[in-house]
Amino acid sequence: MLEHTKKFFVPHLAILFLSVPVWAGIDDARNFLDAEIGTTSVLNRAQQEAEMQWFVDAAEAFEGMSIKVASETLTTHEYEAKILAPAFTKITGIKVTHDLIGEGDVVEKLQLQMQSGQNIYDAYVNDSDLIGTHWRYQQVRNLSDFMAAEGASVTSPHLDLDDFIGTSFTTAPDGKLYQLPDQQFANLYWFREDWFSDQKTRQDFKAQFGYELGVPVNWTAYEDIAAFFTGRNMSYLGGPNRVFGSMDYGKKDPSLGWRYTDAWMSMAGMGDHGQPNGLPVDEWGVRVDDDSRPVGSCMARGGATNDAAAVYAVTKAIEWLQKYAPPEAAGMVFSEAGPVPAQGHIAQQIFWYTAFTADMVKPGLPVMNADGTPKWRMAPSPHGAYWTEGTKVGYQDVGSWTLMKSTPADRAQAAWLYAQFVTSKTVDLKKSDVGLTFARQSTIDSEHFTQRATQLGGLIEFYRSPARTAWSPTGTNIPDYPKMAQLWWQNIGDAMSGEKTPQEALDTLCAQQEKVMARIQRSGVQGKFGPQLNTPQDPEIWLDAPGAPVAKLTDERPPGETIAYDKLLKSWQQ
Numbered sequence: 110m111l112e113h114t115k116k117f118f119v120p121h122l123a124i125l126f127l128s129v130p131v132w133a134g135i136d137d138a139r140n141f142l143d144a145e146i147g148t149t150s151v152l153n154r155a156q157q158e159a160e161m162q163w164f165v166d167a168a169e170a171f172e173g174m175s176i177k178v179a180s181e182t183l184t185t186h187e188y189e190a191k192i193l194a195p196a197f198t199k200i201t202g203i204k205v206t207h208d209l210i211g212e213g214d215v216v217e218k219l220q221l222q223m224q225s226g227q228n229i230y231d232a233y234v235n236d237s238d239l240i241g242t243h244w245r246y247q248q249v250r251n252l253s254d255f256m257a258a259e260g261a262s263v264t265s266p267h268l269d270l271d272d273f274i275g276t277s278f279t280t281a282p283d284g285k286l287y288q289l290p291d292q293q294f295a296n297l298y299w300f301r302e303d304w305f306s307d308q309k310t311r312q313d314f315k316a317q318f319g320y321e322l323g324v325p326v327n328w329t330a331y332e333d334i335a336a337f338f339t340g341r342n343m344s345y346l347g348g349p350n351r352v353f354g355s356m357d358y359g360k361k362d363p364s365l366g367w368r369y370t371d372a373w374m375s376m377a378g379m380g381d382h383g384q385p386n387g388l389p390v391d392e393w394g395v396r397v398d399d400d401s402r403p404v405g406s407c408m409a410r411g412g413a414t415n416d417a418a419a420v421y422a423v424t425k426a427i428e429w430l431q432k433y434a435p436p437e438a439a440g441m442v443f444s445e446a447g448p449v450p451a452q453g454h455i456a457q458q459i460f461w462y463t464a465f466t467a468d469m470v471k472p473g474l475p476v477m478n479a480d481g482t483p484k485w486r487m488a489p490s491p492h493g494a495y496w497t498e499g500t501k502v503g504y505q506d507v508g509s510w511t512l513m514k515s516t517p518a519d520r521a522q523a524a525w526l527y528a529q530f531v532t533s534k535t536v537d538l539k540k541s542d543v544g545l546t547f548a549r550q551s552t553i554d555s556e557h558f559t560q561r562a563t564q565l566g567g568l569i570e571f572y573r574s575p576a577r578t579a580w581s582p583t584g585t586n587i588p589d590y591p592k593m594a595q596l597w598w599q600n601i602g603d604a605m606s607g608e609k610t611p612q613e614a615l616d617t618l619c620a621q622q623e624k625v626m627a628r629i630q631r632s633g634v635q636g637k638f639g640p641q642l643n644t645p646q647d648p649e650i651w652l653d654a655p656g657a658p659v660a661k662l663t664d665e666r667p668p669g670e671t672i673a674y675d676k677l678l679k680s681w682q683q
Contacts, residue, residue: 378495
């Protein structure tokens with residue numbers, strides 16, 4: 110890895126910009142507040158102007174500079190790129206180009222910048238899933254030290270880090286903050302509440318399966334519900350003549366890997382107990398020792414990537430995609446599949462990201478009532494046969510601002526101003542109102558979202574509940590997220606296509622993960638926290654020990670279990 114930094118000299122810049130006309134200022138900020146923010150803010154107008162005045166003053170030395178930042182294409186980031194970036198440029202005089210690209214492209218560009226030292230972007234919104242990578246390689250600025258030193262003059266006194274809900278996920282074991290949360294969303298279960306609450310539908314389901322139709326607690330119930338609805342004529346409730354009991358995606362694409370590492374494996378029961386992530390074995394099946402050093406992925410080294418729970422997880426996902434989802438779902442990626450339930454022909458989705466809530470609440474959709482309330486609800490996803498209490502229950506994506514060490518200091522400082530602007534209390538409520546991906550507790554607790562809660566299908570109830578903290582991103586077990594994430598979608602894709610069995614694909618996957626870790630170990634590039642692989646031994650030794658990995662169950666289909674939605678909501682508060 111190459112590391113490249115440049116020093117920043119204010120006097121030099123002051124001379125450089127003598128001939129640049131001054132166009133930024135508080136009047137532009139006031140115009141922006143009038144036109145875009147208004148009262149949709151947790152701050153009153155005087156507080157908004159005070160925060161904007163700080164940006165005007167802090168940006169003075171950078172006026173006329175052009176910077177480039179990148180994020181994945183989500184509704185939240187579209188709002189930033191189309192609305193907030195031009196506003197920031199007018200207010201500060203710093204010209205921002207905010208590129209919207211695929212998440213896989215974000216990781217690829219960031220990886221290239223890490224490897225080459227070339228400054229491709231001045232800042233990235235990348236997942237906190239890279240925290241283990243950032244902490245071990247030390248190729249990004251740790252923000253704790255940055256804010257206290259080279260970034261002190263451009264760190265807002267209004268930032269209020271304690272107000273961000275995702276900083277625990279962007280803080281490394283060294284106690285340093287490496288990324289600033291920008292948006293956050295969870296994977297939850299999505300279902301048509303209007304169909305599930307209908308008396309005829311409920312009677313038909315109970316007659317067929319012997320228990321009540323409700324929110325599935327386990328995968329057996331999800332499978333039963335999927336079978337029940339697939340092909341069912343829902344015209345008696347104003348629905349299509351033929352509906353599908355499940356929705357997912359299966360194209361061989363980077364997003365296919367996230368489908369599994371984003372807690373699908375732990376929801377099945379792979380990995381150890383622990384919050385926010387299983388320890389010593391996490392939801393990738395990677396084992397670490399007491400010093401946070403990765404020691405294996407395959408069962409022979411104490412990992413769980415290829416154990417029975419992992420095979421079960423992949424097998425069920427493929428089976429349900431083939432049997433109960435629309436045929437086109439197999440050729441879709443994450444971003445294409447997310448809005449599909451809004452079309453009105455899907456009964457439920459076990460692994461649905463709340464990032465798509467904004468696409469599900471548009472007036473006139475088949476899944477919306479005339480009064481603006483949804484016909485659907487969201488709930489915790491059911492767990493698989495290998496899951497036991499204490500195992501991770503779900504995933505939260507924490508898209509976070511990251512500054513690379515290869516970015517020159519002046520450009521990093523200017524980009525840091527932009528990152529703070531788009532996450533500021535002044536704009537966060539409005540941004541969250543558009544994108545519905547929350548980063549601040551003050552926004553979640555606002556009266557605005559109290560009033561809007563009935564229109565969002567349980568989203569606000571989830572984010573206000575203590576249960577929210579049980580949903581977590583990838584943790585620090587993964588030493589090189591860009592390299593290892595590639596292996597997941599490639600090998601899972603082989604299982605999806607039938608080229609390999611799930612067991613064969615996962616055997617290959619864990620072996621390849623260990624090859625990556627072995628190379629890192631030989632290089633010594635990650636120092637004392639880098640991998641130190643265990644010596645392979647008979648997997649039975651590990652299978653006989655407590656925790657992950659686990660052996661195959663004699664019965665992977667326990668009785669179906671459901672829960673009433675109202676009862677579930679109450680449990681979120683416990």
